[in-house]
Amino acid sequence: MIPERLYNGIIWLGLIAFGLLAYFIDEPYWLTLATRAMIFAIAGLGLNLVLGYGGMISFGHAAFFGIGGYAVGILATHAQTYDPIFAGFITLTGTQFMPYTWAIAVIAGGIGAALIGAISLRTQGAYFIMITLAFGQMFYYFAISWPAYGGEDGMSIYLRGGFPGANTLRPFDFFWVTFGVLTAVILLIRTLNASPFGLSLNAVRQTPERVETVGISPFRLRMTAFIISGMITALAGALFADLNKYVSPSMFSWTISGEIMIFVILGGVARLMGPVVGAIVFVTLEELLGGVSDHWHLYLGILLLLIVLFAKGGITGALTRKTQVQHG
Amino acid sequence: MAEPVLSVRNISKSFGAIHASKNVTLDVQPGEIHALIGPNGAGKSTLIKQIAGGMKPDTGSVHFLGQDVTALNTVQRARLGLGRSFQVSAVIPDFTVVENITLALHGREQSALQKLTNAFSKQSLIAEAKNHATRTKLNTRLNIRASALAHGERRRLEIAMALALKPKVFLLDEPMAGLGNEGAAELTTLLSDLKREAPILLVEHDMDAVFALADRISVLVYGEVIATGTTQEIRSNKAVKAAYLGEEDFA
Amino acid sequence: MTLLFIEQILNGVQLGVMLFLMAAGLTLVFGVMGLINLAHGSLYMVGAFAAAAVAASTGSFLLGVVASIVAAAVAGVLIEMLVIRRLYGRDHLDQVLATFALILIFSEGTRMVFGSFPLYLQIPPALAGPITLPGGIEYPLFRLTLIVIGLIVAFALYLLITKTRLGIQIQAGEEDREMISALGIDISKLYTFVFALGAALAGLSGALVGTLQSVEVGMGEPVLITAFVVIVIGGIGSIQGALIGAILVGLTQTLGAFLLPSLSITLFGSPDTGQVLSSMLIYILMALVLLFRPQGLMGVKT
Numbered sequence: 001m002i003p004e005r006l007y008n009g010i011i012w013l014g015l016i017a018f019g020l021l022a023y024f025i026d027e028p029y030w031l032t033l034a035t036r037a038m039i040f041a042i043a044g045l046g047l048n049l050v051l052g053y054g055g056m057i058s059f060g061h062a063a064f065f066g067i068g069g070y071a072v073g074i075l076a077t078h079a080q081t082y083d084p085i086f087a088g089f090i091t092l093t094g095t096q097f098m099p100y101t102w103a104i105a106v107i108a109g110g111i112g113a114a115l116i117g118a119i120s121l122r123t124q125g126a127y128f129i130m131i132t133l134a135f136g137q138m139f140y141y142f143a144i145s146w147p148a149y150g151g152e153d154g155m156s157i158y159l160r161g162g163f164p165g166a167n168t169l170r171p172f173d174f175f176w177v178t179f180g181v182l183t184a185v186i187l188l189i190r191t192l193n194a195s196p197f198g199l200s201l202n203a204v205r206q207t208p209e210r211v212e213t214v215g216i217s218p219f220r221l222r223m224t225a226f227i228i229s230g231m232i233t234a235l236a237g238a239l240f241a242d243l244n245k246y247v248s249p250s251m252f253s254w255t256i257s258g259e260i261m262i263f264v265i266l267g268g269v270a271r272l273m274g275p276v277v278g279a280i281v282f283v284t285l286e287e288l289l290g291g292v293s294d295h296w297h298l299y300l301g302i303l304l305l306l307i308v309l310f311a312k313g314g315i316t317g318a319l320t321r322k323t324q325v326q327h328g
Numbered sequence: 329m330a331e332p333v334l335s336v337r338n339i340s341k342s343f344g345a346i347h348a349s350k351n352v353t354l355d356v357q358p359g360e361i362h363a364l365i366g367p368n369g370a371g372k373s374t375l376i377k378q379i380a381g382g383m384k385p386d387t388g389s390v391h392f393l394g395q396d397v398t399a400l401n402t403v404q405r406a407r408l409g410l411g412r413s414f415q416v417s418a419v420i421p422d423f424t425v426v427e428n429i430t431l432a433l434h435g436r437e438q439s440a441l442q443k444l445t446n447a448f449s450k451q452s453l454i455a456e457a458k459n460h461a462t463r464t465k466l467n468t469r470l471n472i473r474a475s476a477l478a479h480g481e482r483r484r485l486e487i488a489m490a491l492a493l494k495p496k497v498f499l500l501d502e503p504m505a506g507l508g509n510e511g512a513a514e515l516t517t518l519l520s521d522l523k524r525e526a527p528i529l530l531v532e533h534d535m536d537a538v539f540a541l542a543d544r545i546s547v548l549v550y551g552e553v554i555a556t557g558t559t560q561e562i563r564s565n566k567a568v569k570a571a572y573l574g575e576e577d578f579a
Numbered sequence: 580m581t582l583l584f585i586e587q588i589l590n591g592v593q594l595g596v597m598l599f600l601m602a603a604g605l606t607l608v609f610g611v612m613g614l615i616n617l618a619h620g621s622l623y624m625v626g627a628f629a630a631a632a633v634a635a636s637t638g639s640f641l642l643g644v645v646a647s648i649v650a651a652a653v654a655g656v657l658i659e660m661l662v663i664r665r666l667y668g669r670d671h672l673d674q675v676l677a678t679f680a681l682i683l684i685f686s687e688g689t690r691m692v693f694g695s696f697p698l699y700l701q702i703p704p705a706l707a708g709p710i711t712l713p714g715g716i717e718y719p720l721f722r723l724t725l726i727v728i729g730l731i732v733a734f735a736l737y738l739l740i741t742k743t744r745l746g747i748q749i750q751a752g753e754e755d756r757e758m759i760s761a762l763g764i765d766i767s768k769l770y771t772f773v774f775a776l777g778a779a780l781a782g783l784s785g786a787l788v789g790t791l792q793s794v795e796v797g798m799g800e801p802v803l804i805t806a807f808v809v810i811v812i813g814g815i816g817s818i819q820g821a822l823i824g825a826i827l828v829g830l831t832q833t834l835g836a837f838l839l840p841s842l843s844i845t846l847f848g849s850p851d852t853g854q855v856l857s858s859m860l861i862y863i864l865m866a867l868v869l870l871f872r873p874q875g876l877m878g879v880k881t
Contacts, residue, residue, distance in 0.1 A: 051672070057671055057672050057675060059675065119866050119869050119870065120869075122869065122873050123869065123873055125671055126609060126615045126671055126815060127811060127815065127873075129615060129671060129675055130615070130807040130808075130810070130811050130815075131807075131811060131865070131869070133804055133807060134804055134807055134808050134811070134862055134865060135862060137801070137804045137862070138858075138859050138862035141858035141859060142855060142858060142859055144858070145854045145855045145857075145858040146851075146855050147851050147854075148851070191444055192444070194446045194447060194448075195443060195444045195445060195446065195447055196434040196437075196439040196440045196442075196443055196445075196447045197440050197441060197443075197444070198447065199427065199430065199431055199434060199440075199447040200431065200434065200435075200440040202420075202422070202423075203420045203423065203431050206420050206421055206422060206423075207418050207419065207420050207421070209382075209402075209414070209418050210414075210418045210419065210420060210431075210489070211431075211435070212401075212402040212403050212406065213380070213402060213406050213411075213412045213414075213418075214406060214431060214432045214434075214435025214436070214489065214492075214493060215403055215406035215407040215435040215436065215438070215493070216403065216434075216435045216438075216440045216441075217403045220441060221440065221441070224441060254800060254804065258679050258682075261675075261676065261679070262676075265676055269672075295687045295690065295691055297683045297686065297687045298683065298684055298687035298688065298691070300680075300683055301680045301681070301682070301683030301684035301687065302680070302684060304676060304677075304679070304680035304683070305662065305677055305680035305681070305684070307676075308673050308676045308677045308680065309662075309665055309677065312673075
């Protein structure tokens with residue numbers, strides 16, 4: 001058992017070391033795998049904010065992942081055809097400039113989360129789970145039946161988006177761009193969690209009636225967390241679209257929601273680096289087991305079942321002791 | 329009489345055929361402890377909920393500091409200065425004593441959705457939190473999680489969190505519940521001290537405490553206030569005696 | 580147009596009663612045991628595969644249907660005793676994760692046994708072809724049979740719950756979990772039975788719907804999610820609500836897909852908008868119900 005802060009630092013430095021190692025022994029595939037893991041980690045960090053800290057069991061985060069991906073896909077398609085998205089009192093054109101596509105993806109994810117949240121956050125418990133799952137599925141069918149942007153076939157992005165000072169087509173560069181985003185998101189989550197907002201969110205998970213009586217609205221807390229969470233997961237979807245140079249309705253599929261949840265559970269619920277560790281373990285298992293057997297989902301299912309029944313706290317819970325902060 | 333801080337006017341609430349509150353009128357004057365007593369099932373919890381904002385009355389109104397707050401929810405009433413404690417401790421189990429009190433302070437300061445600074449970085453806030461802990465004799469337990477506190481300590485943490493809100497009125501729902509004699513006596517001292525800060529509406533089962541503390545008492549039976557008066561008046565009230573017939577703890 | 584419209588209404592009812600078979604089990608299990616079961620779709624799939632395998636080897640559709648009920652019930656009893664039982668006291672997150680894990684295991688297990696290619700169930704000759712209904716409407720006999728089966732099951736379920744000793748126990752379980760142990764009922768047996776009953780209904784519906792469509796891995800989850808929409812609309816825990824919600828969702832889905840594209844052609848000159856809207860219609864219906872009645876149509880306000 002090691003202190004959680006040390007553990008967090010080791011994970012973060014480990015990613016840097018892995019990136020450098022893969023570069024120097026010239027394994028671009030490893031870099032791409034690690035990039036995939038980091039993107040999943042970002043999606044998981046988003047979910048962990050509502051699921052881990054806020055106690056809201058969203059089974060619909062694929063909606064935000066897909067929204068982020070489609071934002072990038074749509075912007076890229078228009079950029080490639082020079083056909084404006086919207087021409088009128090203002091003209092919106094496509095773009096493949098990453099900071100810009102990320103911003104659009106994040107805004108779209110936030111709007112999606114506000115809409116889903118406005119309805120689902122009026123309910124709790126089993127209702128909330130079912131409703132988020134249903135709305136996620138709604139977006140899936142929406143993407144399938146929307147012929148303008150590929151329908152069932154999705155959209156190809158012929159060229160990965162660009163980032164100033166980096167050649168994103170090189171796995172090494174895209175790894176660092178993604179690492180930078182991941183680090184920023186980790187810092188954001190850490191800041192949020194340590195703030196009065198985080199304190200209240202953690203409180204509302206445990207005793208909402210107390211939070212009400214001290215004059216803080218649980219609904220507003222949950223809504224704020226849900227929107228930020230949707231934004232972060234949409235950002236992951238945006239990166240995922242650029243990683244694969246392809247988006248399809250499967251990004252909205254309920255299995256993606258389940259997988260994002262698995263990243264959080266494997267790594268450790270409500271632990272800062274839990275989703276990061278969970279995503280790394282997930283991608284590693286997928287690569288190792290998926291290479292040996294076509295049926296790696298079977299092993300994943302068994303592993304998940306064993307963790308839920310016998311090892312709550314996930315990997316982080318097993319390896320660390322929670323840092324007990326002394327205030328004053 | 330001065331303008332009451334809190335006044336409940338002709339509140340009625342029924343669930344199907346059950347009349348949980350029947351035309352209840354009651355007020356809390358500045359500087360007083362007004363105790364609400366009544367046998368089990370008299371409708372005390374329902375009344376508390378309607379005062380705190382968790383439940384809307386069918387008819388009647390609740391006024392707080394001269395303002396009609398009937399349409400306001402719990403959060404809005406808390407912000408106006410209604411400091412409530414719960415019958416069954418509703419502190420945050422995974423939080424330490426300081427963290428629990430700090431949460432209440434952030435509620436009062438309305439910083440939860442406004443500031444991204446560290447929740448514990450402001451020294452004056454932490455000092456205040458410790459101050460409230462000291463007043464409720466929790467100063468040696470600052471970094472203990474609420475779930476690890478003894479029952480009596482958790483009751484006092486409830487009070488500390490209400491204190492931290494600097495409320496205009498305290499609404500204390502059976503603060504003595506489950507305390508031993510010694511604990512109840514300690515809390516009695518604390519409450520009599522508390523009333524100098526804000527008047528208290530005290531819902532309580534412990535009759536010793538009620539008669540020691542209360543300036544006025546209202547008796548609730550089957551959803552109805554059957555009597556309101558000083559401790560002396562209530563002691564000699566026939567209707568009250570009849571209602572409590574057989575209940576041993578009525579002194 | 581009118582005949583076509585009536586046919587679509589019948590299709591909607593047919594979809595509705597099949598959804599009811601799924602939703603009834605889900606809502607019973609939630610109402611009695613407080614469990615949210617994502618693996619309910621897997622039991623639907625198990626039923627469909629069992630029916631397809633048995634019908635193919637014996638040549639009897641009826642035996643296939645019986646097999647679907649038996650196989651799903653047996654699978655239900657097995658997972659109840661091995662896994663689900665440990666989840667009753669746990670929070671919803673654990674329930675969701677463990678039953679999600681069961682989906683992965685069931686789906687991959689089925690793929691190992693049957694492969695990735697879809698299987699097909701043949702409509703038995705006696706039920707093939709159309710039947711002429713009063714009013715001159717030609718309607719597929721098999722679909723009509725599904726409606727009848729669905730209504731019979733709904734009625735049987737109603738009798739079971741209101742008229743039998745077991746039903747009273749189930750109702751007691753929904754009202755107050757502590758009461759049933761006070762009544763001296765073996766809770767653990769009751770729970771296993773309720774779970775198996777729900778599983779059998781899911782299996783039956785898998786076999787019947789699988790005959791109309793195809794039998795393949797992953798067929799259960801879209802139906803599961805639609806069944807969630809049904810019970811959110813109807814009110815969680817209410818069988819009556821599940822029936823009303825199921826018919827409502829069935830009609831909305833079918834009529835939306837029928838009417839909206841043509842309406843959209845009239846309005847915008849292209850069916851696209853209508854198609855997009857019709858794919859989202861039941862979720863919009865769910866959102867509307869939640870806005871005006873968060874506890875569902877037949878749910879009790881808490």
